Amino acid sequence: MNNKGSLTCVGTGITLAGQITVLAKNYLESADQVFAIMPDYMSEEWLKSINPNYKSLQYLYQEGKSRRQTYREMTEEVCHAVREGKKVVLALYGHPGIFACVGHFAISDLQAEGYSAQMLPGISADACLYADLGIDPGTYGCQSYEASQFLFGGIEPNVGAYLVLWQISLAGEHTLKTFKTTKDNLKATVRLLNKYYPIEHEVIIYEAPFLPIQQPRIEKFPLKELPEIELKSISTMVIPPLTPLKLKQEALDEFGLNITDFGQDSK
Ligand SMILES: C[S@@+](CC[C@H](N)C(=O)[O-])C[C@H]1O[C@@H](n2cnc3c(N)ncnc32)[C@H](O)[C@@H]1O
Incomplete structure (x- = not known):
């Protein structure tokens, strides 16, 4: 050797x-x-x-x-x-x-x-996304999944945090032999996401610019329109939080704290 x-x-x-x-x-x-x-x-x-x-x-x-x-x-x-x-x-x-x-x-x-x-680390698409969309993942939390893995796993998202779906242009593509998905797969994607988010919930397709002189693509639309939206191999989907961040009294009990200490209602 x-x-x-x-x-x-x-x-x-x-x-x-x-x-x-x-x-x-x-x-x-x-x-x-x-x-x-x-x-x-x-x-x-x-x-x-x-x-x-x-x-x-x-x-x-x-x-x-x-x-x-x-x-x-x-x-x-x-x-x-x-x-x-x-x-x-x-x-x-x-x-x-x-x-x-x-x-x-x-x-x-x-x-x-x-x-x-x-x-060695490099600047990733989500690093650009946080900058261009003005998102701090520390504010509400942020979940990040490969789109098909998320969908096939029937994963339940935390709707109080951001959800980032990578490779949305391949959502539901299981053969690994082609480079784009179908409208039917995107309709199924909407149906699955609709279990947790209203059909009118605003989602974002994000594309970071390739050239410094270009602008990012930040397209906002209701979830139901996903099958009609142009998706590229570089598209990333961002689903903003649906509900405010909540504290749980049960968890706070472990720290000897009370929900009212944070100005939140105990109900
Ligand atoms: C195979 S992954 C590569 C990710 C890359 N290694 C990185 O660090 O960003 C391809 C996925 O990354 C995301 N991506 C790649 N380029 C992007 C861009 N210019 N803007 C937004 N997302 C991008 C998309 O979700 C795309 O489907």
Whole structure:
């Protein structure tokens, strides 16, 4: 085994060129080999300008092929270069470990084989979302799920907190072989969400800008209209709280506190 190879997974942020950390850029510049899964041609060109030893792994995505297989193949390609003794950087847009499994897989495989493998944080879509929508997740709390996982699991949301559904454009898509969902799946999504939220509850489709000169997409509409709304692979759905944050006397009892201490009604 050649233990000299190493892997660093970095995030490039969402907005082109401006959201990468100084540390991540240093690793990119000094890598023997850069692999990347970037959303578009312009970010690929930008990465190539940082390090010409660049290879996109996008070619492994194919309509009809299971994404599970694609991710395993991507992991294998990255690990192979490390095993050859190269200092490898895997660059992923946003944060490399948020709703992105290849970095996690590769790090886990390589560490098990005794290689040095690490992940550096990056600016993710939800980091942009908090900034553009003016949401502090600390105010009411925030739940974050992959849309299909949330729907298939019949998960009951806390309606007093924000609910963020990632990959809403794939909601209900179970084959992992195609890149968009159907209107029927979106209607089913509305039916399931309507168990907890009124059909008129205002929800948001959010898209962080790719270029610094662009504006974010912040489209607000009643839940019932979801099947008619244009969804892109970068769309994230945000469901604002329905009810105010409540305190429970039963929980406060554990701290010797009374609900009236917080100015709330004891009823
Ligand atoms: C495979 S995940 C990648 C997330 C990425 N690693 C990150 O840190 O943001 C793709 C999902 O991230 C969200 N996403 C990606 N780009 C986005 C953008 N520009 N604006 C809003 N959400 C985005 C969407 O929910 C999309 O379906």
